Amino acid sequence: MFLxxxxxxxxTVQLSTMNAAAAKGxxxxxxxxxxxxxxxxxxxxxxxxxxxxxxDLGVTxxxxxxxxxxxxxxxDAVADQLWEDARGEIGELGAGDDAFIELRRIFEGLVAVLxxxxxxxxxAPMRAIDCDAALSITERTLELLGRVGFAxxxxxxxxxxxxxxxxMLVTSxxxxxxxxxxxxxxxxxxxxxxxxxxxxxxxxHVEGAAEHLVDCVDDPDAYYALGVDLMVSGLRDxxxxxxxx
Numbered sequence: 331m332f333l334x335x336x337x338x339x340x341x342t343v344q345l346s347t348m349n350a351a352a353a354k355g356x357x358x359x360x361x362x363x364x365x366x367x368x369x370x371x372x373x374x375x376x377x378x379x380x381x382x383x384x385x386d387l388g389v390t391x392x393x394x395x396x397x398x399x400x401x402x403x404x405x406d407a408v409a410d411q412l413w414e415d416a417r418g419e420i421g422e423l424g425a426g427d428d429a430f431i432e433l434r435r436i437f438e439g440l441v442a443v444l445x446x447x448x449x450x451x452x453x454a455p456m457r458a459i460d461c462d463a464a465l466s467i468t469e470r471t472l473e474l475l476g477r478v479g480f481a482x483x484x485x486x487x488x489x490x491x492x493x494x495x496x497x498m499l500v501t502s503x504x505x506x507x508x509x510x511x512x513x514x515x516x517x518x519x520x521x522x523x524x525x526x527x528x529x530x531x532x533x534x535h536v537e538g539a540a541e542h543l544v545d546c547v548d549d550p551d552a553y554y555a556l557g558v559d560l561m562v563s564g565l566r567d568x569x570x571x572x573x574x575x
Contacts, residue, residue, distance in 0.1 A: 357389060359397050363407045370408070370449045380404070406460075409453040413463035416443045420467065429477040433492070434562045436471055440496040441554055451500045458493065479570035488565060499557040503550065518544055 365386050369378050380401055384391040398404050420439035444451040458464050468489060475485040525540040536543065 357387065357393060357397065359407060362387065362394060362397055362404065363411050366404055366408050367411065367447060367450065371447055375449050375453075378404070405453055406457060408450055409457040410461040410463065412443055412447060412450065412454050413457060413461055413467065415446075416440050417463040417466055419443050420470075429474045430562060430566055433471070433474050433478075433565060434558060436467060436474075437492055437496060437561055438558055440467075440493065441499055441558065444496055444500040445554065448500045448503075451497050454497060455493065475565075478565075488568075492561065492565075495557070495561050499554060503553065 362383060365383055366378055369382060369386060378401075380391050380394055380398075383404065384394055387394075394404075398407065416439050419442050420436050444454070454464075458468065471489045471492060472485055475488050480488050521544045522540070525536070525544065528537065530537075
């Protein structure tokens with residue numbers, strides 16, 4: 331009896347190992363990252379778990395551990411993919427191109443990619459100096475900033491602000507990181523209600539801009555374009571005088 335139990339247990343472990351190995355053959359890191367992004371985009375970052383990933387991919391959680399040691403490794407890979415997508419979005423620089431135009435291209439590329447994945451945008455800084463694509467973009471950014479007179483800590487601060495502002499633009503758009511439409515509308519409704527109950531006449535400019543303060547859904551492209559303009563203009567205005575010409 332005891333031997334039969336042991337035999338069955340060994341068979342179960344062997345079968346589980348074989349299934350995991352077979353799943354490993356069907357999966358690769360790219361497929362897992364794509365699934366992880368889809369879950370986060372559709373349901374938010376909290377919904378992204380190893381168990382949920384395995385369920386969506388039709389494998390056991392054990393199969394995922396062939397490619398990723400834990401959830402943090404998945405999150406790192408997702409952040410790396412954001413940077414890789416941004417590198418593709420930005421494209422190649424020409425040696426003689428105007429530095430401010432190219433800094434705009436970098437900023438616009440970051441914003442464009444993060445807009446597609448607002449729920450995971452805050453992950454990008456986690457890998458800013460840990461993956462090749464991020465280092466490539468940072469290297470280019472620092473070179474361009476050096477070209478217009480930023481150096482040392484000032485250049486590093488400007489490069490950091492460029493990334494943080496791109497993330498802020500995306501995550502501060504009301505409801506942008508809330509995939510569930512019903513949750514988003516409920517949040518916006520509460521914001522509108524709060525503004526409508528302000529004492530009449532006390533904040534006239536806030537009252538006049540109330541609907542626009544709650545949401546920029548009427549023209550989100552204009553919202554992002556303004557953010558890009560303000561960032562690049564700020565870099566230009568704070569560069570040494572000779573570089574602004």
